[in-house]
Amino acid sequence: MPAKVLHGMDRDVYQIIRKFEDELDRDTNKNKQPKFTVAGVYDSIKRSNSSLARQKKRPLEDSIERVLRLRKEERKEEDEEEALEEVPDGSPKPKERDYFVMNKHITKSWNIPKSQSVASPEAGTISGNISGVDTALVTNMVDRQPNGEAKAKRRKTEKRQEDRTPPSDVSLHDLGGMDEAIRVLAESVTFPMRFPEVCLENDLEASRGVLLHGPPGCGKTMLANAYAASLGVAYIPVSAPSLVAGMSGESEKKIRELYEEAKSLAPCLIFIDEIDAIMGKRENAQREMEKRIVAQMLTCMDDLSPQKLGGKLVVTLAATNRPDSIDPALRRAGRFNREISLGIPNEASREIILRKILQKGKVSPDLDYKLLAKRTPGFVGADLKDVVSVAKNEMVRATMSELEQMGPAEMDIDSDDQVSPGLRLHLAIMGAADGAMPGEKLVLTMEHMLNAIGKVQPSSKREGFTTIPDTTWAHIGALEDVRKQLMLSIVKPIQDPERFKSKGLEAPSGVLLWGPPGCGKTLLAKAVANESKANFISVKGPELLNKYVGESERSVRQVFSRALTSAPCILFFDELDALVPRRDGSGPDASARVVNQLLTELDGIGSRQGVYVVGATNRPDMIDPAILRPGRLGTNIFVDLPDADGRADILRTRIRRLLPGYADHDVLERVARDSRCDGFSGADLDNLHVAAGQAAVERADEGGRGPDVLLPEDWETALQKTKPSVSYSHSRKFRELKETGWE
Numbered sequence: 001m002p003a004k005v006l007h008g009m010d011r012d013v014y015q016i017i018r019k020f021e022d023e024l025d026r027d028t029n030k031n032k033q034p035k036f037t038v039a040g041v042y043d044s045i046k047r048s049n050s051s052l053a054r055q056k057k058r059p060l061e062d063s064i065e066r067v068l069r070l071r072k073e074e075r076k077e078e079d080e081e082e083a084l085e086e087v088p089d090g091s092p093k094p095k096e097r098d099y100f101v102m103n104k105h106i107t108k109s110w111n112i113p114k115s116q117s118v119a120s121p122e123a124g125t126i127s128g129n130i131s132g133v134d135t136a137l138v139t140n141m142v143d144r145q146p147n148g149e150a151k152a153k154r155r156k157t158e159k160r161q162e163d164r165t166p167p168s169d170v171s172l173h174d175l176g177g178m179d180e181a182i183r184v185l186a187e188s189v190t191f192p193m194r195f196p197e198v199c200l201e202n203d204l205e206a207s208r209g210v211l212l213h214g215p216p217g218c219g220k221t222m223l224a225n226a227y228a229a230s231l232g233v234a235y236i237p238v239s240a241p242s243l244v245a246g247m248s249g250e251s252e253k254k255i256r257e258l259y260e261e262a263k264s265l266a267p268c269l270i271f272i273d274e275i276d277a278i279m280g281k282r283e284n285a286q287r288e289m290e291k292r293i294v295a296q297m298l299t300c301m302d303d304l305s306p307q308k309l310g311g312k313l314v315v316t317l318a319a320t321n322r323p324d325s326i327d328p329a330l331r332r333a334g335r336f337n338r339e340i341s342l343g344i345p346n347e348a349s350r351e352i353i354l355r356k357i358l359q360k361g362k363v364s365p366d367l368d369y370k371l372l373a374k375r376t377p378g379f380v381g382a383d384l385k386d387v388v389s390v391a392k393n394e395m396v397r398a399t400m401s402e403l404e405q406m407g408p409a410e411m412d413i414d415s416d417d418q419v420s421p422g423l424r425l426h427l428a429i430m431g432a433a434d435g436a437m438p439g440e441k442l443v444l445t446m447e448h449m450l451n452a453i454g455k456v457q458p459s460s461k462r463e464g465f466t467t468i469p470d471t472t473w474a475h476i477g478a479l480e481d482v483r484k485q486l487m488l489s490i491v492k493p494i495q496d497p498e499r500f501k502s503k504g505l506e507a508p509s510g511v512l513l514w515g516p517p518g519c520g521k522t523l524l525a526k527a528v529a530n531e532s533k534a535n536f537i538s539v540k541g542p543e544l545l546n547k548y549v550g551e552s553e554r555s556v557r558q559v560f561s562r563a564l565t566s567a568p569c570i571l572f573f574d575e576l577d578a579l580v581p582r583r584d585g586s587g588p589d590a591s592a593r594v595v596n597q598l599l600t601e602l603d604g605i606g607s608r609q610g611v612y613v614v615g616a617t618n619r620p621d622m623i624d625p626a627i628l629r630p631g632r633l634g635t636n637i638f639v640d641l642p643d644a645d646g647r648a649d650i651l652r653t654r655i656r657r658l659l660p661g662y663a664d665h666d667v668l669e670r671v672a673r674d675s676r677c678d679g680f681s682g683a684d685l686d687n688l689h690v691a692a693g694q695a696a697v698e699r700a701d702e703g704g705r706g707p708d709v710l711l712p713e714d715w716e717t718a719l720q721k722t723k724p725s726v727s728y729s730h731s732r733k734f735r736e737l738k739e740t741g742w743e
Contacts (some may be wrong), residue, residue: 006067009052009055009059009060009063010063010066010067012051012052013041013045013052013060013063013064013067014067014070014071016041016044016045016048016052017036017041017064017067017068017071020036020041020044021071036068037068038061038064038065038068041064041068042057042060042061042064045060045064162236164234164235164236164261164265164268165234165235166228166229166231166232166233166234166235166269167225167226167228167229167235168229170222170225170226170229171226171229171230172226172227172229172230173356174222174226174356175219175222175223175226175356176349176352176353176354176355176356176357176381177345177346177348177349177350177352177353177381178219178223178342180340181212181223181340181342182223182227184210184338184340185210185227185340188206188207188210188338189206189207189210189227189231189269189313189315190231192204192206192207192306192313193206193231193233193267193313193315196267196306196311196312196313197311199306199311200306200307200311205334206306206313206315207315207337207338208301208304208314208315208316208334208335208336208337209301209315209316209317209318209330209335209336209337209338210315210316210317210318210336210338210339210340211275211318211319211320211323211326211331211336211338211339211340212224212317212318212319212320212340212342213319213320213321213322213323213339213340213341213342213565214321214341214342214343214565215321215343215344215380215459215460215562215565215566216321216380216382216459217380217381217382217383217459218342218343218344218345218380218381218382219342219380219381219382220273220319220320220321220342221271221273221319222381223342224237224271224273224317224319225237225271227269227317228269228271231269233267233268233269234262234265234266234267234268234269235268235269235271236258236261236262236265236268236269236270236271237270237271237273238258238270238271238272238273239272239273239274240272240273240274240275240276240277240278240279241274241277241278243255243258243272243278243293244277244278244293248289251278251289251292251293251296252292252293252296255293255296255297255300256296256300258270258300259300259303259304259314262314263304263309263314266309266312266313266314267312267313267314268313268314268315269314269315269317270314270315270316270317271316271317271318271319272316272317272318272319273318273319274319274320275318275319275320275326276320276321276322276323276325276326278290278293278294278297279293279294279297279326279327279330280294280325280326280327281325281326281327281328282294282327282329294327294329294330297330298329298330298335301316301330301334301335302334302335304316316336318336323339324557324561341564341565342565343564343565343566343567344378344379344380344460344535344565344566344569345379345380345381346533346534346535346568347373347374347377347533348373350372350373350376350379350384351369351370351372351373353381353384354369354372354373354384354388355369357384357385357388358388358444361388361392361444362442362443362444363443363444363445364443364444364445364446366445366446367444367445367446367449368446371446372446372449372450372453374533375450375453376453376458377458377535377536378458378459378460378461378535378536379456379458379459380458380459380460382459383456383458383459386456387449387452387453387456388444388449388452390452390455390456391444391448391449391451391452392444392448394448394451394452395442395443395444395445395448396442398448399442460535460537460566470526470530471523471526471527471530472527472530472531473527473531474653474657475523475527475653475657476520476523476524476527476650476653477642477646477649477650477651477652477653477654477682478642478645478646478647478649478650479520479524479639479642479646482513482524482637482639483524485511485635485637486511486524486528486637487531489509489511489612489635490509490511490528490532490570490612490614491528491531491532493505493509493612494532494533494534494568494612495532495533509612509634509635510602510612510613510614510615510632510633510634510635511612511613511614511615511633511635511636511637512576512614512615512616512617512620512623512628512633512635512636512637513525513614513615513616513617513637513639514616514617514618514620514636514637514638514639515618515638515639515640515641515734516618516639516640516641516681516726516730516731516734517618517681517683517725517726518681518682518683518684518725518726519639519640519641519642519681519682519683520639520681520682521616521618521639522572522574522616523682524639525538525570525572525614525616526572528570528614529570529572532568532570534568534569534570534612535563535566535567535568535569535570536569536570536572537559537562537563537566537569537570537571537572538572538574539559539571539572539573539574540574540575541573541574541575541576541577541578541579541580542575542578542579544556544559544579544594545578545579545594549590552590552593552594552597553593553594553596553597556594556597556598556601557597557601559571560601560611563611564609564610564611567609567610567611568610568611568612569610569611569612570612570613570614571611571612571613571614572614572615572616573613573614573615573616574616575616575617576615576616576617576623576627577617577619577620577622577623579594579598580594580595580598580623580624580627581595581622581623581624582622582623582624582625583595583624583626595624595626595627598627599626599627599632602627602631602632602633603631603632613632613633615627615633620636620737621737638734638738640734640735640738641679641680641681641726641731642680642681642682644672644673644677647672647673647677647680647685648668648669648672648673650672650682650685651668651671651672651685651688651689652665652668654685654686654689655668655689658689659710662709662710664710664712667712667715671688671715671719672685674719676719677719678724679724679726679727679728679731680722680724681724681725681726683725684722684724684725684726687722687725688715688718688719688722689718691717691718691721691722692710692714692715692717692718693710693714695713695714695717695718696709696710696711696714699711699713699714
């Protein structure tokens with residue numbers, strides 16, 4: 001259909017009139033539609049929200065009159081075309097009016113410059129004078145056939161069929177340290193899917209959902225993919241944020257379509273990664289859409305009864321590292337009724353994971369997996385994979401340095417040319433023959449792995465938690481009685497839990513280390529973690545405190561939640577008196593709430609299994625008494641200042657660790673037993689060694705007086721400078737507290 005180029009107000013009026021015509025064709029109540037006169041169209045425009053309603057009356061009426069005249073000419077031409085058109089059998093064929101296509105092409109024509117003219121041989125034209133301006137001729141509708149009919153609309157591209165076959169590049173044999181998780185999946189999912197008729201006959205309720213939770217990088221997604229590959233059924237992996245849409249109702253529709261597809265493919269496994277992004281607690285939801293998404297998910301999971309699916313199963317696996325943020329309704333029986341906690345792997349699991357990662361590579365025969373596992377506390381599977389990647393890069397870099405030593409002739413450069421090191425390496429790699437990079441050189445060695453461990457920071461450290469179990473009993477001198485108590489309270493229950501369980505000792509005990517400053521309380525906690533091969537989380541008391549209401553309590557909950565996922569775990573609270581002061585009514589309410597929260601977490605009611613709490617303080621009288629009752633931090637261990645024998649042992653232990661070649665141990669014995677060392681703590685003895693070392697350096701700098709090693713005169717100089725950090729009255733107060741208590 002030919003059309004004229006309209007500008008300004010005429011263009012807007014044309015669109016309005018065409019809209020009125022379309023409504024007239026669709027609406028059976030013709031009385032409500034505007035009369036196609038100047039006055040009728042003008043009244044309709046004024047009643048509508050059109051921007052034309054703000055125009056002045058006379059120019060608007062003139063524009064309406066021009067457009068109505070144009071529409072009359074267009075309808076006349078349409079009638080003539082319909083009269084001429086006939087179908088092949090000679091019967092007349094009615095022509096449909098397609099206003100929407102017409103409007104689209106008229107809109108296209110508005111962008112044509114005034115100077116553009118028609119060049120199409122089939123183009124029909126209209127000439128005339130509208131609003132006193134000669135309008136340019138425009139081309140005929142390009143989407144119309146030669147006979148004037150509109151071309152058939154293109155169909156929307158059909159949605160590409162997604163591949164729902166399980167992954168083939170991973171298997172359960174590639175996983176390490178997840179035997180318990182695989183066992184739970186076998187019981188709750190594999191058996192019902194393999195023998196659905198048995199479940200129906202015996203009325204066994206199969207699991208509809210399994211929630212995988214644990215810290216980032218522990219292998220949740222990899223476990224889901226490997227399990228799907230082993231199960232061999234249809235597999236639909238989705239990311240939770242991809243189910244969220246901007247339009248109202250679209251998110252719920254996506255979830256419905258997801259489960260409808262799963263039902264059509266049953267038996268089927270759905271995997272929703274990062275489910276906490278869309279299934280948060282509804283009481284915390286900011287928008288109604290978030291509540292509707294959760295409600296839709298609940299409805300879809302309730303509709304997965306095997307009886308409705310002919311005995312076939314649709315099981316939903318979901319992964320999150322924030323299980324407590326998920327709506328509780330999703331975690332009840334009949335939905336995600338099985339939960340698998342994938343915590344930070346222990347030493348044995350780390351050894352298995354390393355063996356699995358390196359099973360397909362070339363490794364040196366002397367690679368000690370046990371030692372590597374011991375050197376990687378707090379590392380999850382992703383961290384260990386990163387360690388191997390860094391080690392392989394080190395291996396290749398060492399091989400490339402050999403290529404860099406090639407002669408100029410082999411690199412095709414003149415010996416006189418000045419070549420930068422980077423360019424030299426590039427030319428060496430480009431000029432290396434195939435035989436210059438033998439496969440036997442690319443072998444991963446123990447040295448590569450140990451260097452890589454020092455360069456990779458574990459996930460737990462990135463998230464603000466400290467894992468420092470490098471300290472061993474060999475770093476600690478004296479304190480034999482304290483060691484025995486800690487071994488019985490923490491180390492042996494972790495190493496041999498069955499032995500303690502057989503005697504009715506199931507609940508993990510808490511320990512409070514108290515005594516003067518500098519006596520080794522923090523060092524003891526680290527050594528205990530190392531000896532028990534447990535994960536170690538160190539928390540300074542004040543760092544959990546926050547000025548905002550509720551934030552301090554939430555920090556305490558998060559610490560215990562993280563310790564639970566890392567079990568067995570030693571949770572060490574340093575400066576405990578700052579976190580849980582006495583609730584005597586004189587302190588702020590916020591402090592009392594933190595104490596109450598910590599009491600609740602310590603009670604645990606079974607949820608603290610595998611979490612051992614150690615507190616350290618030098619102000620035990622300031623701690624709330626409720627924390628110190630049996631069942632919480634019931635084991636109180638007094639770490640006193642060392643006696644003469646203890647000082648000698650501490651000094652020998654330090655020198656043996658830091659100066660392996662030092663042989664004059666008799667001097668250490670005399671120094672430790674000197675009366676000037678009375679009242680020295682372990683920290684004071686460390687300070688004494690530092691002062692002696694500085695005296696040795698100063699002596700050697702002054703004219704080379706004697707060898708640059710520690711001599712008796714250096715220790716004498718140090719004794720004259722170093723004073724005990726704990727006064728006699730202060731240490732006596734601690735001994736009185738031990739005898740009389742601090743209640």
